[in-house]
Amino acid sequence: MVQSNFKMSKEATDVPPRGGFSFDLCRRNEMLMQKGMKFPCSFRKTGTTIVGLVFQDGVVLGADTRATEGPIVADKNCEKIHYMAPNIYCCGAGTAADTEAVTDMVSSQLQLHRYHTGRESRVITALSLLKTHLFGYRGYVSAALVLGGVDVTGPHLHTIYPHGSTDTLPFATMGSGSLAAMAVFESKYKEGMTRDEGVQLVCEAICSGIFNDLGSGSNVDVCVITKGHKEYLRNIQQPNPRTYVSSKGFSFVKGQTEVLTTKITPLKEKVEVIEGGDAMEE
Amino acid sequence: MRPDPVCSKTLLLRVGFLRRGESPNISSTEFPAKHHRVVCYYRMNLKMDSIDSSPANQALASHVSGSERTLYPYVTGTSVIGIKYKDGILMAADMGGSYGSTLRYKNVGRIKPIGKHSLLGASGEISDFQEILRYLDELVLNDNMWDDGNSLGPKEVHNYLTRVMYNRRNKFNPLWNSLVLGGVKKGQKYLGMVSMIGVHFEDNHIATGFGNHLARPILRDEWHENISFEDGVKLLEKCMRVLLYRDRSAVNKLQIAKITEAGVFISQPYALKTFWGFSAFENPTKGAEGSW
Numbered sequence: 001m002v003q004s005n006f007k008m009s010k011e012a013t014d015v016p017p018r019g020g021f022s023f024d025l026c027r028r029n030e031m032l033m034q035k036g037m038k039f040p041c042s043f044r045k046t047g048t049t050i051v052g053l054v055f056q057d058g059v060v061l062g063a064d065t066r067a068t069e070g071p072i073v074a075d076k077n078c079e080k081i082h083y084m085a086p087n088i089y090c091c092g093a094g095t096a097a098d099t100e101a102v103t104d105m106v107s108s109q110l111q112l113h114r115y116h117t118g119r120e121s122r123v124i125t126a127l128s129l130l131k132t133h134l135f136g137y138r139g140y141v142s143a144a145l146v147l148g149g150v151d152v153t154g155p156h157l158h159t160i161y162p163h164g165s166t167d168t169l170p171f172a173t174m175g176s177g178s179l180a181a182m183a184v185f186e187s188k189y190k191e192g193m194t195r196d197e198g199v200q201l202v203c204e205a206i207c208s209g210i211f212n213d214l215g216s217g218s219n220v221d222v223c224v225i226t227k228g229h230k231e232y233l234r235n236i237q238q239p240n241p242r243t244y245v246s247s248k249g250f251s252f253v254k255g256q257t258e259v260l261t262t263k264i265t266p267l268k269e270k271v272e273v274i275e276g277g278d279a280m281e282e
Numbered sequence: 283m284r285p286d287p288v289c290s291k292t293l294l295l296r297v298g299f300l301r302r303g304e305s306p307n308i309s310s311t312e313f314p315a316k317h318h319r320v321v322c323y324y325r326m327n328l329k330m331d332s333i334d335s336s337p338a339n340q341a342l343a344s345h346v347s348g349s350e351r352t353l354y355p356y357v358t359g360t361s362v363i364g365i366k367y368k369d370g371i372l373m374a375a376d377m378g379g380s381y382g383s384t385l386r387y388k389n390v391g392r393i394k395p396i397g398k399h400s401l402l403g404a405s406g407e408i409s410d411f412q413e414i415l416r417y418l419d420e421l422v423l424n425d426n427m428w429d430d431g432n433s434l435g436p437k438e439v440h441n442y443l444t445r446v447m448y449n450r451r452n453k454f455n456p457l458w459n460s461l462v463l464g465g466v467k468k469g470q471k472y473l474g475m476v477s478m479i480g481v482h483f484e485d486n487h488i489a490t491g492f493g494n495h496l497a498r499p500i501l502r503d504e505w506h507e508n509i510s511f512e513d514g515v516k517l518l519e520k521c522m523r524v525l526l527y528r529d530r531s532a533v534n535k536l537q538i539a540k541i542t543e544a545g546v547f548i549s550q551p552y553a554l555k556t557f558w559g560f561s562a563f564e565n566p567t568k569g570a571e572g573s574w
Contacts, residue, residue, distance in 0.1 A: 153568070167566075170560045170561070179496050183524050187520050191560060211499075211502070212495075212502065
């Protein structure tokens with residue numbers, strides 16, 4: 001009954017949401033190909049290590065902070081842990097735009113749902129919204145997510161793949177560095193860890209991804225979610241500092257750069273007012 | 283023959299033989315027929331153990347009759363891990379031989395002693411491994427015939443294997459293996475690796491196949507100089523356990539081999555203990571009936 005009252009924010013009109021695949025963008029893609037755009041085009045990917053684990057009282061999420069565009073690091077310190085609800089956070093790997101847009105969209109849907117029901121959002125609500133959206137786009141929305149949060153039913157951790165399948169796990173890793181991080185988790189995870197043990201293990205797993213995977217790098221972000229409380233620890237570890245920093249700073253003294261030519265253009269124009277000029281035309 | 287430029291991840295060579303207008307003196311034993319445009323697709327994955335298609339599918343894909351070059355591996359072994367420890371080298375490998383996606387053979391020993399001073403572990407095509415063992419047999423035999431009191435050490439065997447692998451790769455007929463060679467001679471420990479295209483290097487810890495991604499982070503973190511035998515075995519078992527959980531072609535039947543100045547010792551096959559009792563596994567849809 002909630003479903004019929006709750007309008008999905010992507011539908012502007014009163015058409016009920018159709019199930020299955022969504023082919024809305026096929027005509028646009030055809031048009032783009034005719035205009036000369038090459039598929040597959042290179043997107044800015046996050047080439048990432050993202051992890052999550054369930055500990056005694058809640059969930060710890062972790063991510064690295066490197067965004068790559070092919071072989072180049074596009075952003076040295078981006079944020080991969082996205083806000084969904086006060087008690088739910090989501091890490092995203094894959095195409096940066098896709099993870100941002102999809103988490104933003106579901107976050108606002110959750111907010112509307114909270115206004116409607118007057119209750120705290122549940123993690124499985126976010127899961128279902130993300131899963132149905134991604135399934136409808138057949139994997140073309142390249143977002144691989146690790147969703148975690150604590151709600152009335154307890155702590156939950158899920159992974160969502162670009163095609164829309166999900167898993168519920170005690171510990172999860174996604175992204176290009178997932179194998180390196182999973183190696184750490186598989187060897188060191190145990191049930192019922194304390195908060196500090198959990199954060200320590202997550203940092204170790206992300207560092208494993210940072211140092212052993214080329215698509216991940218820079219710093220470690222961690223987010224700890226417990227019942228009624230969350231801590232977003234941005235850049236909790238910075239294991240890749242700049243090695244050589246000039247202690248004196250840089251000074252650019254006038255005369256250091258050779259001046260070749262000088263041209264001065266006055267900004268204030270001199271306008272001559274002629275008395276008794278032509279009258280304005282009606 | 284016009285090879286296309288290669289891309290960085292996989293070596294994809296498109297080789298076309300245009301036979302029109304060729305001189306009739308060329309022997310016809312080499313190529314299938316004259317006036318044929320024969321295009322062969324050779325995909326040599328640099329991560330060689332990630333080849334997924336079953337041999338049946340590969341047979342359909344290949345439309346070159348009577349090719350005598352190795353195009354794909356058939357029966358493959360998965361990762362081998364080796365580390366240097368206090369007294370010598372420790373190596374671990376499981377005993378599985380997969381035929382595509384079937385776990386066909388479960389008693390394949392993939393670590394063998396070579397001469398008096400070396401151990402050879404191999405992942406990849408099992409038949410090529412057996413061929414390499416025959417070459418090495420001949421090598422060691424010839425060395426023994428000199429009867430000069432000297433014997434081939436691990437460095438020499440490693441160099442020989444590098445030459446063999448590289449030469450085969452140059453003829454587009456590779457031995458589809460990643461070899462791990464470890465040994466001790468006159469107190470000097472040696473651990474090295476040769477890949478199927480001839481890339482070779484020496485290091486304190488080696489991993490092939492899936493071990494590259496799953497075991498290497500653990501080894502980098504936890505290996506240290508002069509690690510004891512017990513700790514070394516524990517480290518290897520930790521890596522093998524992760525591989526068992528996460529590599530689909532792994533079997534829970536492994537051998538650990540040790541080589542020291544005193545000699546070679548290859549253990550009996552045994553199984554690792556695994557843990558599946560996480561509460562999240564017991565009831566994943568708690569609080570959400572009908573979900574998954």
